[in-house]
Amino acid sequence: MRRRIRFRPVAFALLVCAICRPVLAIEGTVLSKPDQAPLAGAIVTSGALTTRTDAAGHFQLPVSNGALAVRAAGYERRQLVLAAGQDQAQRIVLAPFQPKAVYLSVYGIGSSVLRDAALKLEDQTALNALVIDVKGDRGLIPYPSALPLASTIGAQKVRSVSDMPAMIKLLRQKNIYLIGRIVVFKDDLLATAHPELALHGPDGALWHDREGLAWLDPMREEGWRYSLDVAEEAARLGFDEIQFDYVRFPDAPGLRFAQPNTQANRVAAITGFLNAARKRLAPYNVFVAADIFGYVLWNPDDTAIGQEINQLVQAVDYVCPMLYPSGFTWGLPGTSNPVEHPYDIVFRSLQKAKQRTGLPGLRFRPWLQDFTDYAFDRRKFDADEVQAQIEAARAAGSNGWMLWNPRNHYGRDGLPCDDGGCPP
Known part of the structure; x- marks a missing residue:
C-alpha cells in the first residue's frame, strides 16, 4: 500500500x-x-x-x-x-593586461634565493607575473593542502611554502599576476598509489616514461577529479589563472587505455578535462589556460597526444604553446636549424595559430626558451636569443609571454623595461 x-x-x-x-x-x-x-x-x-x-x-x-x-x-x-x-x-x-612571467618550480617558490631573484627582476624590468607550481612535475604540492588525497599519496612530503595565503598576499602587494601551474596526467604519485587509474604497457605492467614516472590514463574521468580539486583549491587561494600542463597523452606506442586509442577519443578526453575544469572553476572567475606542444600549432591532426588546436581554443581562455626552438627537432618549412632562428620560430608559429583558428593573438601566450639548447648545437640561450623571442611574441600580438628555465635562473639582460624605463 x-x-x-x-x-x-x-x-x-x-x-x-x-x-x-x-x-x-x-x-x-x-x-x-x-x-x-x-x-x-x-x-x-x-x-x-x-x-x-x-x-x-x-x-x-x-x-x-x-x-x-x-x-x-x-x-x-x-x-x-x-x-x-x-x-x-x-x-x-x-583594463588591458598582458602577463610577462618567469616560472618558479615547487622548490623555486620556496627558495628565498630563487624567489627573491625573480622578484628583483619584477621590480627592474617589464616582468609583472609569476608562473608557480601548484602541482609540479613529480606530483608535489608545495604548500599545506586541505585535500586528504594529497597527503595519502605523498604529494605533501615536500612543503617548500609553509603559508601559501601569506605568500600570495605578499605577491599581491607587489601587483604580480599569479598563474598556478598544475601538471595533470603525468602524476607518478597518484598513478602509483592507484594503478587502476594509470596507464599500462603492452604486458599489463604499470608504464613509466623516460624519467621513470607513471602517468594517469586521460580517458579515465575518475582520474580527473584530483587535479580539478587541486585547481579549485588554487582558485580559492587567490591565483588569477590556472594553467594546466601535461594535459595530453604521452607520445609512446603500445599503451593500454580505457577506450580505443583513436584520435577522436584522445581529443575528447583532453577537451573533456578542460571543459570540466572550466565548469568547476566558473564561480572563481579565474582564467583557464593549457600548455601545448609547439608542433600542435602546425599539425592538422592531434599530434597523437590529444591536442588539436581548434578544439583546444574552445575549452580555455588562453592557449600556451611551448615555442622553444630546441623543441622543434624536425625543424619547420624553410628552417632546418631552429635554434639559429629563435625570432622566426616564435613569430611564424603564432601567426600559424591565428591563421588556423581565426582568433586574435591575445588568445595565445607562448612559453619561451631561457635554457641551453639540448637538440642541436648545445648553444646557450642568452640575452640576444631571449630578446629575439620576446620581440617575436610582441610582433605577433600575443597575450604576453612566459620564460621557462627548469632551474629557475633568469638574467636581467634581454628582458624589456616598462614605459618608465629600467631602473639602475
Whole structure:
C-alpha cells in the first residue's frame, strides 16, 4: 500500500515562496579601457551561472549571490558586489593586461634565493607575473593542502611554502599576476598509489616514461577529479589563472587505455578535462589556460597526444604553446636549424595559430626558451636569443609571454623595461 504524503501548511508555503522568489536579473555592457569599445565574448559570471557578451558587449544574467564577475582575454578580471535590489544596467570597463612571467618550480617558490631573484627582476624590468607550481612535475604540492588525497599519496612530503595565503598576499602587494601551474596526467604519485587509474604497457605492467614516472590514463574521468580539486583549491587561494600542463597523452606506442586509442577519443578526453575544469572553476572567475606542444600549432591532426588546436581554443581562455626552438627537432618549412632562428620560430608559429583558428593573438601566450639548447648545437640561450623571442611574441600580438628555465635562473639582460624605463 502506498503511503499518503501530507504537507504541513506552513512548510508548503515556505516551499512555494522559495520556488517563486524572484531572481535579480542584471544586464549591462562590458567595455575596454581606455577607448570604451564594446568587448564581445567577455565572460560574465555570478555563482555557477555564466554567459558571454554579444557583439555589442551586452549581457544579461540572473545574479545568484549578489556578486558579478567579469573577465576577457587580454584584460584584467573584475569582481563587483551589487547592492540589494540593484537592477540598473551595469557599465563595466576592463583594463588591458598582458602577463610577462618567469616560472618558479615547487622548490623555486620556496627558495628565498630563487624567489627573491625573480622578484628583483619584477621590480627592474617589464616582468609583472609569476608562473608557480601548484602541482609540479613529480606530483608535489608545495604548500599545506586541505585535500586528504594529497597527503595519502605523498604529494605533501615536500612543503617548500609553509603559508601559501601569506605568500600570495605578499605577491599581491607587489601587483604580480599569479598563474598556478598544475601538471595533470603525468602524476607518478597518484598513478602509483592507484594503478587502476594509470596507464599500462603492452604486458599489463604499470608504464613509466623516460624519467621513470607513471602517468594517469586521460580517458579515465575518475582520474580527473584530483587535479580539478587541486585547481579549485588554487582558485580559492587567490591565483588569477590556472594553467594546466601535461594535459595530453604521452607520445609512446603500445599503451593500454580505457577506450580505443583513436584520435577522436584522445581529443575528447583532453577537451573533456578542460571543459570540466572550466565548469568547476566558473564561480572563481579565474582564467583557464593549457600548455601545448609547439608542433600542435602546425599539425592538422592531434599530434597523437590529444591536442588539436581548434578544439583546444574552445575549452580555455588562453592557449600556451611551448615555442622553444630546441623543441622543434624536425625543424619547420624553410628552417632546418631552429635554434639559429629563435625570432622566426616564435613569430611564424603564432601567426600559424591565428591563421588556423581565426582568433586574435591575445588568445595565445607562448612559453619561451631561457635554457641551453639540448637538440642541436648545445648553444646557450642568452640575452640576444631571449630578446629575439620576446620581440617575436610582441610582433605577433600575443597575450604576453612566459620564460621557462627548469632551474629557475633568469638574467636581467634581454628582458624589456616598462614605459618608465629600467631602473639602475
